[in-house]
Amino acid sequence: MATLWGSRYAQRNLSMGRSIIRELLRMTTESDLISFAGGLPAPELFPLERCQEAACRVLSEYGAMALQYGPTEGFLPLRQFICDRMQRYGIGAQPANVVITNGSQQALDLIGKLLVNPGDRILIEEPTYLGALQAWNAYQAEYAPVPIDDDGLCTELLEPALRTGPKFMYVLPNFQNPAGTTLSQERRYDVVRLSNKYGIPIVEDDPYGALRFEGKHMPPLVALDAEYQKKTGLNGHAFLEGNVIYLGTFSKTLAPGLRLGWVVAPVEVVDKLVMVKQGTDLHTSNLTQALAYEVAKDGFLEEHIREIRQLYAERRDIMLDALERYFPEGCSWTRPEGGLFLWARVPAPLDTTELLPDAVAHRVAYVPGSAFYVEQKRGAATMRLNFSNAQPDQIVEGCRRLGNLLKEKLPRDHIITVPLPVGEVG
Amino acid sequence: MATLWGSRYAQRNLSMGRSIIRELLRMTTESDLISFAGGLPAPELFPLERCQEAACRVLSEYGAMALQYGPTEGFLPLRQFICDRMQRYGIGAQPANVVITNGSQQALDLIGKLLVNPGDRILIEEPTYLGALQAWNAYQAEYAPVPIDDDGLCTELLEPALRTGPKFMYVLPNFQNPAGTTLSQERRYDVVRLSNKYGIPIVEDDPYGALRFEGKHMPPLVALDAEYQKKTGLNGHAFLEGNVIYLGTFSKTLAPGLRLGWVVAPVEVVDKLVMVKQGTDLHTSNLTQALAYEVAKDGFLEEHIREIRQLYAERRDIMLDALERYFPEGCSWTRPEGGLFLWARVPAPLDTTELLPDAVAHRVAYVPGSAFYVEQKRGAATMRLNFSNAQPDQIVEGCRRLGNLLKEKLPRDHIITVPLPVGEVG
Numbered sequence: 001m002a003t004l005w006g007s008r009y010a011q012r013n014l015s016m017g018r019s020i021i022r023e024l025l026r027m028t029t030e031s032d033l034i035s036f037a038g039g040l041p042a043p044e045l046f047p048l049e050r051c052q053e054a055a056c057r058v059l060s061e062y063g064a065m066a067l068q069y070g071p072t073e074g075f076l077p078l079r080q081f082i083c084d085r086m087q088r089y090g091i092g093a094q095p096a097n098v099v100i101t102n103g104s105q106q107a108l109d110l111i112g113k114l115l116v117n118p119g120d121r122i123l124i125e126e127p128t129y130l131g132a133l134q135a136w137n138a139y140q141a142e143y144a145p146v147p148i149d150d151d152g153l154c155t156e157l158l159e160p161a162l163r164t165g166p167k168f169m170y171v172l173p174n175f176q177n178p179a180g181t182t183l184s185q186e187r188r189y190d191v192v193r194l195s196n197k198y199g200i201p202i203v204e205d206d207p208y209g210a211l212r213f214e215g216k217h218m219p220p221l222v223a224l225d226a227e228y229q230k231k232t233g234l235n236g237h238a239f240l241e242g243n244v245i246y247l248g249t250f251s252k253t254l255a256p257g258l259r260l261g262w263v264v265a266p267v268e269v270v271d272k273l274v275m276v277k278q279g280t281d282l283h284t285s286n287l288t289q290a291l292a293y294e295v296a297k298d299g300f301l302e303e304h305i306r307e308i309r310q311l312y313a314e315r316r317d318i319m320l321d322a323l324e325r326y327f328p329e330g331c332s333w334t335r336p337e338g339g340l341f342l343w344a345r346v347p348a349p350l351d352t353t354e355l356l357p358d359a360v361a362h363r364v365a366y367v368p369g370s371a372f373y374v375e376q377k378r379g380a381a382t383m384r385l386n387f388s389n390a391q392p393d394q395i396v397e398g399c400r401r402l403g404n405l406l407k408e409k410l411p412r413d414h415i416i417t418v419p420l421p422v423g424e425v426g
Numbered sequence: 427m428a429t430l431w432g433s434r435y436a437q438r439n440l441s442m443g444r445s446i447i448r449e450l451l452r453m454t455t456e457s458d459l460i461s462f463a464g465g466l467p468a469p470e471l472f473p474l475e476r477c478q479e480a481a482c483r484v485l486s487e488y489g490a491m492a493l494q495y496g497p498t499e500g501f502l503p504l505r506q507f508i509c510d511r512m513q514r515y516g517i518g519a520q521p522a523n524v525v526i527t528n529g530s531q532q533a534l535d536l537i538g539k540l541l542v543n544p545g546d547r548i549l550i551e552e553p554t555y556l557g558a559l560q561a562w563n564a565y566q567a568e569y570a571p572v573p574i575d576d577d578g579l580c581t582e583l584l585e586p587a588l589r590t591g592p593k594f595m596y597v598l599p600n601f602q603n604p605a606g607t608t609l610s611q612e613r614r615y616d617v618v619r620l621s622n623k624y625g626i627p628i629v630e631d632d633p634y635g636a637l638r639f640e641g642k643h644m645p646p647l648v649a650l651d652a653e654y655q656k657k658t659g660l661n662g663h664a665f666l667e668g669n670v671i672y673l674g675t676f677s678k679t680l681a682p683g684l685r686l687g688w689v690v691a692p693v694e695v696v697d698k699l700v701m702v703k704q705g706t707d708l709h710t711s712n713l714t715q716a717l718a719y720e721v722a723k724d725g726f727l728e729e730h731i732r733e734i735r736q737l738y739a740e741r742r743d744i745m746l747d748a749l750e751r752y753f754p755e756g757c758s759w760t761r762p763e764g765g766l767f768l769w770a771r772v773p774a775p776l777d778t779t780e781l782l783p784d785a786v787a788h789r790v791a792y793v794p795g796s797a798f799y800v801e802q803k804r805g806a807a808t809m810r811l812n813f814s815n816a817q818p819d820q821i822v823e824g825c826r827r828l829g830n831l832l833k834e835k836l837p838r839d840h841i842i843t844v845p846l847p848v849g850e851v852g
Contacts, residue, residue, distance in 0.1 A: 067681035255493035
């Protein structure tokens with residue numbers, strides 16, 4: 001007999017099942033499998049010794065505080081540290097603008113809980129971060145997808161979607177997950193202008209912004225929006241009374257196992273988010289917050305990020321070379337200037353979801369692109385490849401295996417006759 | 427001008443505002459205030475040295491794992507440890523029955539997300555844990571309150587409430603928050619029998635069960651339900667296919683700042699909860715999980731709990747004596763056999779919410795009982811008093827101040843003419 005619970009689940013969209021990514025992560029513990037699937041940082045760069053020193057310092061100097069209940073909004077020195085760090089990106093936040101979360105994923109959940117009624121539409125990039133869809137499906141969100149190309153969100157296609165009255169726009173401007181693309185400077189201005197024109201606020205998710213390998217840093221939307229408010233005199237009296245909620249994380253710059261992210265928002269929104277978080281889990285671990293602060297402070301984080309950038313840039317280059325060498329004609333891929341992922345397109349009629357079991361049989365894994373679309377029939381000929389986690393020789397070998405598989409599966413008469421669309425990522 | 431966010435909040439019940447408890451916790455950082463308000467463990471018992479050793483061991487022996495992404499259901503050795511520990515309470519869980527959460531509060535949130543549709547009714551004890559109401563208000567739950575007395579939930583009043591078809595019952599059987607009462611053995615059987623009779627499952631919240639100072643341990647509902655299933659042949663083939671979701675936590679036995687709790691449930695429910703947690707925050711910090719495991723193992727936790735019990739029992743006795751000595755005639759209070767709280771009743775027409783500012787002016791704080799009722803007009807003459815956090819001399823002095831205030835505020839002609847209701851906690 002089944003339990004009494006079976007018939008009692010809420011009418012939420014839990015139909016997506018467990019994330020393909022998570023299931024793949026399970027698989028990737030098998031050591032002979034080369035995985036480009038997860039979004040895992042390179043563990044060899046985790047600052048283990050510094051963490052150990054920091055843990056000892058926290059527990060010996062203010063252990064009773066770190067182990068006791070704490071404020072919902074987070075550990076003040078860490079929130080101050082985050083403000084100081086964001087200042088260099090032009091974000092003028094005060095600690096009152098910052099809430100600490102259990103990674104960015106919790107920020108997405110809290111935003112859903114605070115803002116989304118069943119049937120509310122969220123404007124998203126297509127493809128977009130799968131975890132955001134999972135977070136918001138639980139609140140029965142609907143989506144208004146707008147395509148991206150090599151310059152990020154196609155702002156020329158934004159207005160019709162904005163006119164449908166979405167609750168907010170969800171934008172990943174830097175080295176987007178999954179596509180690795182970056183929103184161009186010009187389009188950033190467009191996004192902010194259109195946000196204000198249509199009165200549709202923005203959730204800016206920036207997990208990878210600090211991991212730029214090359215090219216010019218571009219200002220975050222939250223800073224451009226503040227500038228816009230000032231110029232237009234809409235909101236001149238204080239910084240961060242604007243229309244952007246900005247999400248940051250230590251998962252890619254320090255360690256994901258700490259589960260530490262943050263939200264920057266107008267005080268009004270922060271107050272609400274704190275209330276929501278309180279009912280959700282009271283607060284984030286004081287111990288991990290204090291540890292992160294002690295590790296990051298005194299310039300360590302900056303120095304550490306420099307190392308990460310260097311390593312990931314090398315691995316990206318190795319992957320780009322290997323793709324060039326081993327992938328069959330007719331494939332294309334993005335060339336990210338930072339982050340953890342690139343996005344590859346294979347010739348139709350290949351379907352990356354159908355190919356995955358074969359790939360795994362050849363001991364190499366990726367995430368099928370369709371996972372990042374609301375309509376999972378789309379993106380059939382695309383895949384996300386992670387370059388941060390695998391060793392250089394594995395990257396080469398994995399691309400070789402994948403390339404051979406693609407060649408094997410291509411129809412014999414496969415000839416490239418149509419020029420590939422340039423730019424369009426989907 | 428306000429931001430664009432102002433008009434965009436979801437139609438959820440966020441009207442409760444920040445929890446009174448949390449606001450009071452803020453106040454209690456003022457060092458001259460004696461607080462019986464929070465539910466804070468005694469920080470002098472936090473095992474700081476052992477935590478420090480454990481942190482070093484985790485980071486030096488398996489640091490890369492602790493700092494990397496991990497499985498949503500939690501760190502396996504900790505889940506195994508929890509199963510071993512719960513075995514002694516008659517709970518036959520396997521790791522597949524366990525999900526690690528960010529404290530019990532997150533378990534309440536995940537349960538709400540998984541089970542509660544807007545307007546769904548939850549059967550609760552009255553008074554009950556405020557945090558549960560906060561968690562479930564976000565999913566627009568309604569409530570079917572059933573009173574408690576000195577023997578816990580009044581099971582003779584349970585059937586009419588069960589007939590209204592609540593989604594589940596929420597029960598705190600041991601040293602209940604806020605009342606400090608314990609569900610009697612006989613009533614435990616009643617609850618399980620009625621749960622099965624009416625087909626209404628149970629969420630059993632047991633944060634304090636291990637902190638019994640005296641009296642006989644009583645079996646948890648989850649164990650009695652498993653026994654019941656077996657006897658009636660409803661569910662004979664495996665343990666934990668029953669109708670109870672059990673919630674445990676390390677917050678009261680180790681340290682709340684770690685934010686570690688757990689759910690024990692049938693595998694079917696665990697699978698769903700894991701899916702929900704994945705979209706909520708991916709997983710709980712590996713580092714704190716590994717740390718808790720290394721601290722707790724090899725018998726340390728048991729030994730440590732013995733110390734906690736001894737200290738809290740002393741403090742409870744000191745508070746009971748001080749109440750006897752300083753509170754005016756006409757007051758009554760519960761005599762908890764464990765846990766962190768007792769519940770006092772003052773003579774009408776005194777109103778503990780109205781009295782609170784005066785109490786704080788006299789530098790002593792408590793939580794007004796009305797906070798623990800759905801209808802906040804109820805419980806006006808009650809208060810929750812915490813005895814775990816304050817030092818013995820503070821407990822005496824705080825009760826003296828509170829007693830003097832009550833005497834001062836009582837109407838001059840206050841004479842006890844009516845015998846006080848025996849048992850009824852509200």
